Each structure stands twice: as C-alpha cells, then as structure tokens.
Amino acid sequence: xxxxxxxxxxxxxxILDLTRAVAGPTCTRMLVEMGADVIKVEPTPAGDLxxxxxxxxxxxxxYFVQQNRGKxxxxxxxKDPRGIALVAELxxxxxxxxxxxxPGVMEAIGLGYDRLCELxxxxxxxxxxxxxxxxxxxxxxxxxxxxxxxSGIMSMIGEPGKxxxxxxxxxxxxxxxxxxxxxxxxxxxRRNRTGKGDHLDVALLDAYYGYHDANVVVYSGSNxxxxxxxxxxxxxxxxxxxxxHAPGGFIVIMGFMHHxxxxxxxxxxxxxxxxxDFCDDSVRVPRKPEVTKLVEDWLxxxxxxxxxxxxxxxxxxxxxxxxxxADTVQNEHMRARGTVRTVEDPVHGPVDIPxxxxxxxxxxxxxxxxxxxxxxxxxxxxMERLGRTAAELKQLRDDGILLExxx
Amino acid sequence: xxxxxxxxxxxxxxILDLTRAVAGPTCTRMLVEMGADVIKVEPTPAGDLxxxxxxxxxxxxxYFVQQNRGKxxxxxxxKDPRGIALVAELxxxxxxxxxxxxPGVMEAIGLGYDRLCELxxxxxxxxxxxxxxxxxxxxxxxxxxxxxxxSGIMSMIGEPGKxxxxxxxxxxxxxxxxxxxxxxxxxxxRRNRTGKGDHLDVALLDAYYGYHDANVVVYSGSNxxxxxxxxxxxxxxxxxxxxxHAPGGFIVIMGFMHHxxxxxxxxxxxxxxxxxDFCDDSVRVPRKPEVTKLVEDWLxxxxxxxxxxxxxxxxxxxxxxxxxxADTVQNEHMRARGTVRTVEDPVHGPVDIPxxxxxxxxxxxxxxxxxxxxxxxxxxxxMERLGRTAAELKQLRDDGILLExxx
Numbered sequence: 001x002x003x004x005x006x007x008x009x010x011x012x013x014x015i016l017d018l019t020r021a022v023a024g025p026t027c028t029r030m031l032v033e034m035g036a037d038v039i040k041v042e043p044t045p046a047g048d049l050x051x052x053x054x055x056x057x058x059x060x061x062x063y064f065v066q067q068n069r070g071k072x073x074x075x076x077x078x079k080d081p082r083g084i085a086l087v088a089e090l091x092x093x094x095x096x097x098x099x100x101x102x103p104g105v106m107e108a109i110g111l112g113y114d115r116l117c118e119l120x121x122x123x124x125x126x127x128x129x130x131x132x133x134x135x136x137x138x139x140x141x142x143x144x145x146x147x148x149x150x151s152g153i154m155s156m157i158g159e160p161g162k163x164x165x166x167x168x169x170x171x172x173x174x175x176x177x178x179x180x181x182x183x184x185x186x187x188x189x190r191r192n193r194t195g196k197g198d199h200l201d202v203a204l205l206d207a208y209y210g211y212h213d214a215n216v217v218v219y220s221g222s223n224x225x226x227x228x229x230x231x232x233x234x235x236x237x238x239x240x241x242x243x244x245h246a247p248g249g250f251i252v253i254m255g256f257m258h259h260x261x262x263x264x265x266x267x268x269x270x271x272x273x274x275x276x277d278f279c280d281d282s283v284r285v286p287r288k289p290e291v292t293k294l295v296e297d298w299l300x301x302x303x304x305x306x307x308x309x310x311x312x313x314x315x316x317x318x319x320x321x322x323x324x325x326a327d328t329v330q331n332e333h334m335r336a337r338g339t340v341r342t343v344e345d346p347v348h349g350p351v352d353i354p355x356x357x358x359x360x361x362x363x364x365x366x367x368x369x370x371x372x373x374x375x376x377x378x379x380x381x382x383m384e385r386l387g388r389t390a391a392e393l394k395q396l397r398d399d400g401i402l403l404e405x406x407x
Numbered sequence: 408x409x410x411x412x413x414x415x416x417x418x419x420x421x422i423l424d425l426t427r428a429v430a431g432p433t434c435t436r437m438l439v440e441m442g443a444d445v446i447k448v449e450p451t452p453a454g455d456l457x458x459x460x461x462x463x464x465x466x467x468x469x470y471f472v473q474q475n476r477g478k479x480x481x482x483x484x485x486k487d488p489r490g491i492a493l494v495a496e497l498x499x500x501x502x503x504x505x506x507x508x509x510p511g512v513m514e515a516i517g518l519g520y521d522r523l524c525e526l527x528x529x530x531x532x533x534x535x536x537x538x539x540x541x542x543x544x545x546x547x548x549x550x551x552x553x554x555x556x557x558s559g560i561m562s563m564i565g566e567p568g569k570x571x572x573x574x575x576x577x578x579x580x581x582x583x584x585x586x587x588x589x590x591x592x593x594x595x596x597r598r599n600r601t602g603k604g605d606h607l608d609v610a611l612l613d614a615y616y617g618y619h620d621a622n623v624v625v626y627s628g629s630n631x632x633x634x635x636x637x638x639x640x641x642x643x644x645x646x647x648x649x650x651x652h653a654p655g656g657f658i659v660i661m662g663f664m665h666h667x668x669x670x671x672x673x674x675x676x677x678x679x680x681x682x683x684d685f686c687d688d689s690v691r692v693p694r695k696p697e698v699t700k701l702v703e704d705w706l707x708x709x710x711x712x713x714x715x716x717x718x719x720x721x722x723x724x725x726x727x728x729x730x731x732x733a734d735t736v737q738n739e740h741m742r743a744r745g746t747v748r749t750v751e752d753p754v755h756g757p758v759d760i761p762x763x764x765x766x767x768x769x770x771x772x773x774x775x776x777x778x779x780x781x782x783x784x785x786x787x788x789x790m791e792r793l794g795r796t797a798a799e800l801k802q803l804r805d806d807g808i809l810l811e812x813x814x
Contacts, residue, residue: 009597022620034593054625062628063621113768132766137740141725149659149727151746152735154650156575157564163640163650163657164729165572168563170620175582178614182589183765185596186441190416192599199768206764207585209746213429213577214470215732216747218461220759221469228732233570243561243570250570252556318548320556322571325622325635328559333544339558339616340623352627357613358590359539361520361606 007363008035013188014094017041017071018087018111020048022144022170023128023204024100025067026177031184032070033356033367039094039381040071040372041087043078044403047374051407060347060373060407066354069343070369072377075403082401084110089386092119095191096184100128103138113199122197124187128180132203144172144204151208156215159232176207239284240291243322246299246308253295254318256281266315267298338366346370347407375404414770415442420595421501424448424478425494425518427455429551429577430535430611431507432474433584438591439477440763440774446501446788447478447779448494450485451810454781458814467754467814473761476750477776479784482810489808491517496793499526502598503591507535510545520606529604531594535587539610551579551611558615563622566639583614646691647698650729653706653715660702661725663688673722674705745773753777754814782811 005011013036017028025040025048032038042048054063074090077083088111091097097116099106106112106127116123127133130142137150145166148154153172158164183200191197209216215228234242238256240263255263260280264273272278272294277287284291302308305321312319323331329352334340338355345351359365382388382402396402412418420443424435432447432455439445449455461470481497484490495518498504504523506513513519513534523530534540537549544557552573555561560579565571587609594605616623622635641649645663647670662670667687671680679685679701684694691698709715712728719726730738736759741747745762752758762773789795789809803809 007601009593012600026617026620030589054621054628056625056628056630056633062624066624067620131740132744132746135740135743140720141723143661143725145659146661146725146727149650149729150735150738150740152730152732153574153576153578154659154729155731158572158640163652165565165640166638166642166649167560167574168635168637169560169618169622171560171578171582171618174618174620175578175585175614178582178585178589178617179764182437182585182592185589185592186416186765187767189420189592189596193419194414196769198770201766201768202764203744203746203766205741206744206746206762206766207582209735209741209761210433210585210764211576211578211581212732212761213433213474213581214461215576216736216759216761217469217473218463219732220736221461221463221755223463224733226463228575230575231573233565233572235573242573243556245570252552252561254550254553313547316548318550318553320553322556322561323559324562325559325619325626326631328557328616329623329627331557333538333542333557334612334616336542337539337610337613339539339610339613348628352623354616354619354623355613357586357609357617358593359608359610359613360594361608362603363605 005035005364005367008367010185011035013037015039015184016087016090016094016097018097018099018101019128020100021050022067022173023176023180024098026174027098027126027128027180027184028071029067029069030178030181032369034358038071039090039377040068040073042073042075042374044075044400047073047075047405051374057348058407060345062348062351065345065348065351065371068371071372072381073372073375074377074381075375077401078109080401082396086386087111088115088119090381091116091123093385095188096124096126098126098128098180098184102141103127103129103133117197122191122195124184124191124197124200126180126184126187126200126202128176128202130204132206133201142204144170147204148172148208151205152215153208153211156228156230158230160230164230172204172208176202176204179207234288234292237285238281239288240295244292244299245296246305247302249305250322251299251305251308252320252322253312255295259317262315262317263312266312266317267295341366343368373405373407375402378402378404412442412771412774415774417592418442420444422446422591423494423497423501423504425504425506425508426535427507428457429474429580430583430587431505433581434505434533434535434587434591435478436474436476437585437588439776441765445478446497446784447475447480449480449482449781451482451807454480454482454812458781464755465814467752469755469758472752472755472758472778475778478779479788480779480782481784481788482782484808485516487808489803493793494518495522495526497788498523498530500792502595503531503533505533505535505587505591509548510534510536510540524604529598529602531591531598531604531607533587533591533594533607533609535583535609537611539613540608549611551577554611555579555615558612559622560615560618563635563637565637567637571637579611579615583609583611586614641695641699644692645688646695647702651699651706652703653712654709656712657729658706658712658715659727659729660719662702666724669722669724670719673719673724674702748773750775780812780814782809785809785811
C-alpha cells in the first residue's frame with residue numbers, strides 16, 4: 001500500500017472516493033496531499049471520464065494526473081452486484097466516503113447513506129453535487145457554469161448590458177471540493193468526539209452563493225433599492241479601480257480613496273491630489289473615462305508592463321500585471337512558493353501543476369505523489385484490504401468485474 | 408459565554424481570530440457555524456474596517472453582520488503592550504489563532520509564531536494573506552483582484568483581445584477563507600494525534616491558482632503550444648456551449664457533444680442532428696456564429712426565460728437562467744435549501760445572507776447566531792477567560808485599552 005508520512009496532518013485517515021471529474025477529485029486531492037489514504041473507485045470499462053481528455057503527450061490524461069496524484073485506483077464494475085459488494089465492504093472500513101453522482105444514483109446502485117449506515121453505523125458520507133441533495137432543482141443536470149448562473153455570480157461578471165463572460169477555469173468545482181474536504185475533516189472531528197456519523201450535502205450552488213460577500217446583504221439591506229450587477233473592467237463605486245491598458249497587456253490598479261495620492265505621486269501629478277475635480281472618489285467617479293485616460297496615457301509611456309508595475313510599487317500603489325497562464329508558470333514568486341510546481345510523472349516526465357494551496361511551516365508540503373493507472377491497486381486492495389485470495393482475484397478479473405489498463 | 412450546541416462538529420474548539428475584512432472572517436465564519444467558540448479581536452478605536460461600510464438601514468454594517476455572526480468581539484488597543492499582553496494570554500488558551508495582517512505585522516506587534524510557541528508549545532497559527540508569507544512578492548499590498556491578476560485566472564475572464572472583466576464578488580477572498588478553515592481543522596486533527604502545532608500559510612494567490620483545473624497542465628503538457636486565454640461568452644473548443652440572449656435576459660446552454668441531439672429535439676430541429684454541417688462539434692465550432700444565431704432565434708420565440716428553460720429541461724439539456732442577485736433571493740430552490748436565508752439581526756431586523764455552504768443531514772444547519780457590537784464581550788472575556796477583576800476591567804477601560812461601542 002502507499003507509504004505515508006506519519007507526520008502529515010491526515011495520515012491516519014482512510015477515504016473511499018467514488019468521485020469523478022473535478023469537484024470530487026479536488027476534495028480528495030486536498031485530503032491525499034495532507035496525508036490521507038484515498039482509494040479511488042473507478043467504474044469499468046473506462047474509469048474516471050477525465051482519463052479520456054488532454055492526451056497531449058501520450059495516452060495518459062494530464063488532467064487526470066493533476067487531480068488524482070497519490071490516490072489508489074480500484075477499477076470495478078459498478079453495474080454488477082459483485083462489484084457493488086466489494087465497494088460496500090471497502091466503505092465499511094474507512095473514515096469517510098465521498099461521491100459526486102447525480103442525486104439518487106448512490107441509492108439506485110445500493111450504496112445510499114442508509115445502506116452504508118447498516119454496514120457501519122457511524123458512516124460519514126459526503127455527497128457533492130451541482131444543486132444539492134434537496135430542493136426542486138436537485139436532480140437537474142449540472143455543470144460549474146450552470147450552478148454559477150443560478151447563484152447570481154455569473155450576473156456579476158462582464159460588461160453591463162451585454163452577455164456575461166465565462167470564467168475559463170473551474171473555480172466553482174474546485175472550490176466546492178475544498179468545502180467538501182472541510183466538511184469531511186470536521187465530520188471526522190465530530191465522530192471522534194461523539195461517535196456519530198452524518199451525511200454531508202455540499203453543492204456548487206451553495207459554495208458559489210457564499211462568495212457574495214456584499215451583494216446579497218446590500219440588496220436585502222437596502223430593501224431592494226440597490227441591485228448589484230456586473231460593471232465590466234472597472235469598479236462602479238470608487239475610481240480609479242480596475243483593469244487598465246498598458247504596453248503589451250493589462251494592469252490592475254487600485255488607486256481609489258487613500259491610494260489616490262500615492263498614484264498621483266507615482267504619475268508625477270501631485271497637482272491632482274487636492275485638485276477639486278479629482279480630490280476624492282465622489283468627484284472622480286463621474287469623471288471615470290477622463291481618469292482612466294489619464295492613467296492609461298501615463299502607462300503608455302512605459303516600455304512594458306513590468307516597468308510600470310515597478311513604478312507603481314515604488315509608491316506603494318496596489319497593482320498587478322494581468323498574467324497569462326504561460327506567464328504564471330515562469331513567475332519567480334510562484335516558483336519560489338510552490339504555487340506552481342513541476343512534478344515528475346512516470347509516463348509524462350516533468351509536468352507543471354498547481355501546488356497544494358495550504359502550506360505548512362514545520363512539516364512537508366508538496367509531497368511526491370503519482371497518479372495511478374486504471375485499476376493499478378486492484379490487487380493490493382483485494383488482497384490486503386479485502387483479504388481475498390489470488391484465485392478470487394483472478395476470477396473477478398476473468399469475469400470483467402475488476403479491470404486494469406496501462407495508462 | 409456563548410451557549411453552544413454540543414452536537415455541532417466543532418463545538419469543542421476555541422479559536423482566537425485576529426482577522427478583518429473578508430478572507431479571515433470567512434474562515435472563522437465557517438468554523439463558528441460548525442460550532443467553534445470564536446473570539447474576534449478588534450483593534451481600537453474602530454474595530455474591523457468593514458464596520459464602516461454598508462450602513463443602509465442604520466449605523467450597523469450589514470457587511471460586518473454577514474461575516475461575523477456568532478463571534479465574540481474583544482475590542483482592544485493593539486498599539487499598547489497591555490493590549491498585546493491580553494491577546495497573547497488568550498492565544499495561549501485556544502486551539503488555533505488566525506490572522507490576516509500583511510506578513511511581518513504579527514512579529515512587529517509581538518505576536519509572531521515563535522513568540523506564540525513560547526507561550527504554548529503546540530500553537531497552531533494560520534496566516535492568511537494575498538501572496539503568502541514567503542517569496543519575493545510576500546509583502547506587497549494585496550486585494551482579491553491583485554492576487555487574481557497574478558494567478559492567471561483574470562486572464563481567463565472576458566472577451567478575447569479586450570481588457571478582462573472584473574468579478575463582482577469576493578470569490579478569492581471568501582474561498583481562501585474556506586481553505587484556511589480546512590487547514591485549521593486538519594492541523595488540530597494532527598495536533599490531537601502528534602502533540603505538534605504548526606504555522607499555516609494560506610494565500611489568495613495559491614487558492615486562485617488551484618482553480619486552474621486544466622490550464623496549467625494543458626500549457627505545460629503541450630510544451631507551451633496551447634496557450635489558454637479568455638474566450639468571452641462562449642467556449643472555444645465545443646459548440647454550442649455558453650451564454651445566449653433570450654427574452655428578458657440570458658441563458659446558459661450546454662448543447663455540445665452528446666447534448667446536441669437533445670437540444671435539436673428541444674428546438675424541434677431533428678433534421679440537424681445528423682446534418683453534415685451540424686452533426687458534431689468539429690463541424691459546429693467553425694460555424695459558431697451560425698449555431699448561436701440558430702439557438703437565439705429559437706429562444707426569441709419564448710415569452711420569457713423561464714419558459715425557455717422549461718422547454719430545454721423537458722429534453723434534459725443542461726441549462727440555466729442567468730439569475731440576478733435580486734432573483735436569487737426569491738428563488739424557490741435556494742430558499743428551500745437555505746442557500747439564501749433570512750436571519751434576524753437585533754438592530755436591522757430581518758436580513759438575507761448566504762447560508763452555511765456545508766449542510767448536514769442529521770444535525771443542525773444554519774444555526775441562529777448574532778453578530779457582536781464592538782467590544783460586546785470585553786467583560787465576559789476579561790472576567791471569565793482571563794480571570795480579571797471588575798476593578799482591573801474598569802482600569803483598562805478608563806485607560807482606553809478596552810473599548811465598547813453600541814453598534
């Protein structure tokens with residue numbers, strides 16, 4: 001089995017992972033990177049659906065590698081009662097079970113929460129879904145963007161009056177996985193104290209909705225008078241604050257309120273600090289196009305973005321270059337911190353992935369882990385976890401209940 | 408002190424909260440909603456800076472209320488050694504300390520990790536920041552958007568070639584708080600097993616970077632050939648998939664791959680299922696404007712968005728109305744689940760806020776909690792936690808080391 005570092009936070013925990021795609025695998029990725037022992041159940045014949053995509057270098061999915069390093073793959077026929085029986089037996093041995101099927105599927109295949117509690121009375125089951133396990137939309141098909149649209153977050157992204165803009169990253173899926181991991185570790189903490197399990201219901205919709213730090217309360221608190229909506233590339237209530245054109249790209253600048261004098265000094269326009277047309281946000285907001293032009297004309301005098309950012313930083317103006325994904329991979333700060341890291345995959349060789357986002361000072365971060373080939377751990381799980389004989393293993397393989405593939 | 412429900416997951420945990428604004432308060436909000444006892448330290452004279460904003464109904468900040476329900480406010484002068492001594496004493500009594508000052512500030516005020524370990528050898532300190540505690544950018548001023556710009560996520564939002572679009576919600580701040588809560592509960596789990604504390608370093612930049620489910624690995628795995636960038640309102644690689652104009656607003660529709668025949672049936676255009684110009688994504692992608700027009704012309708035949716969504720759901724096409732924040736507050740599903748909930752504030756009366764995003768089947772969710780007035784718990788904390796006398800309390804109040812305000 002995996003050789004785990006006993007010093008890692010969750011090295012005593014065993015997780016059974018029935019998830020696929022992104023949200024669920026991100027949850028168990030969080031746990032495995034903190035030391036948990038994770039068995040990933042993959043259905044025959046193809047396993048996690050992400051094994052089919054992003055085959056840039058060879059037949060091994062890079063997407064799958066990123067999400068599933070360190071997990072053990074148990075590839076089993078979930079349409080056969082013998083397969084389900086094996087999974088149920090594993091479920092009775094672990095601290096928590098995680099799944100992200102459409103609500104109702106776990107019951108349909110004989111692994112619902114009540115059934116799992118019959119096998120192990122303090123079962124902790126975490127169900128991840130787009131809309132949650134309850135409510136009128138629960139069984140509707142969901143993607144990240146579907147939940148984002150319902151949550152109101154999408155309505156806050158893009159140019160006013162035009163169609164909202166998509167976000168080209170799975171912010172909802174991935175961060176919902178983090179919520180689920182928090183729920184699981186908290187539920188185990190509770191079980192250790194009370195002896196009780198529980199069924200956690202974690203939804204993309206609910207996670208997205210929690211990101212409204214102000215919108216809901218402002219709408220409700222103003223008795224509906226203030227209706228938050230998207231504002232394009234610049235904030236509506238203060239000025240300047242937004243994304244500015246600069247030579248070769250874009251810069252975020254926060255030059256509002258107490259930052260305005262610093263920005264004026266950076267631009268060598270001390271005359272504007274107290275100028276009646278520019279002295280505070282209330283007069284700058286109505287002059288937003290003029291203020292934006294002023295800033296962009298100044299930015300245009302630089303050779304490139306980095307020199308403009310340096311000039312702003314000299315005066316402590318909060319700012320940032322809008323880095324492309326390509327830029328981030330080479331960025332000195334992100335390399336130094338392990339925000340981005342190069343891992344060695346046995347098939348791909350070196351490949352860059354995001355580092356574990358929770359960093360510990362006194363024990364290992366970014367441990368070395370390898371994503372499993374399909375069914376790679378069938379044998380060890382059958383013999384060591386489930387106490388089966390070689391003959392029994394062979395029979396299930398011959399019957400197609402267990403499957404292994406080379407990538 | 409707070410009357411806590413001993414059945415809640417974290418009801419045995421004590422947290423000292425030195426955070427302000429959003430990311431840190433979201434972290435301790437997660438913990439307090441799962442039962443933890445949280446003391447929020449607020450600096451004199453004004454407390455958390457969010458107490459100054461969103462005063463729509465009266466002098467009490469709605470923003471503050473949303474982020475800080477259930478926490479106990481201890482308002483103390485952090486510039487005075489007597490104030491720092493009180494905070495240090497509290498730090499030695501808790502399971503974890505959380506802070507989101509700019510890196511270096513905790514050391515400067517005498518509450519750095521090493522100092523806290525002198526007071527309590529198994530101290531768990533969680534530091535939340537924009538760029539992290541280490542690396543060349545660590546001490547730069549940060550906002551959510553600053554970290555988002557560096558992370559490459561901002562480059563993935565908006566129309567290609569144009570300035571990216573801002574996201575009108577604190578997705579990075581809030582979700583970084585969730586990461587921090589996961590780190591804290593995991594660190595406590597480890598301490599309970601090993602007796603060791605640790606210093607956690609949780610950064611907005613790292614959390615944002617983790618949301619690149621595919622971008623980093625696609626760029627790296629293609630050896631730099633594929634350079635992910637923003638694509639506006641429609642996906643680039645499949646079609647149709649994106650945000651469509653509809654009567655009165657916008658609808659997200661996922662009609663690509665195996666969803667195309669369902670969409671054709673919904674549109675009563677079965678002739679397009681096998682049509683050589685439309686039969687799969689490879690031929691539809693180059694015809695994206697034509698496909699988009701086809702879908703939008705059909706959507707235009709509906710009276711409103713809801714009827715179009717119903718028609719699509721009849722054929723199991725994944726879709727969603729792009730709800731405004733105002734829409735979400737009334738939404739039947741979100742009300743039924745407690746995604747949005749109305750809480751009773753003693754000053755504001757009823758106000759809507761996002762519900763706790765981790766839902767438990769068998770024990771209470773969305774417990775009743777009240778946000779504290781500034782320094783509301785000074786007395787109980789001084790007398791019960793710190794064992795001070797009424798005379799000592801009075802002296803510190805008279806000297807301005809402790810402060811209370813009515814909102």
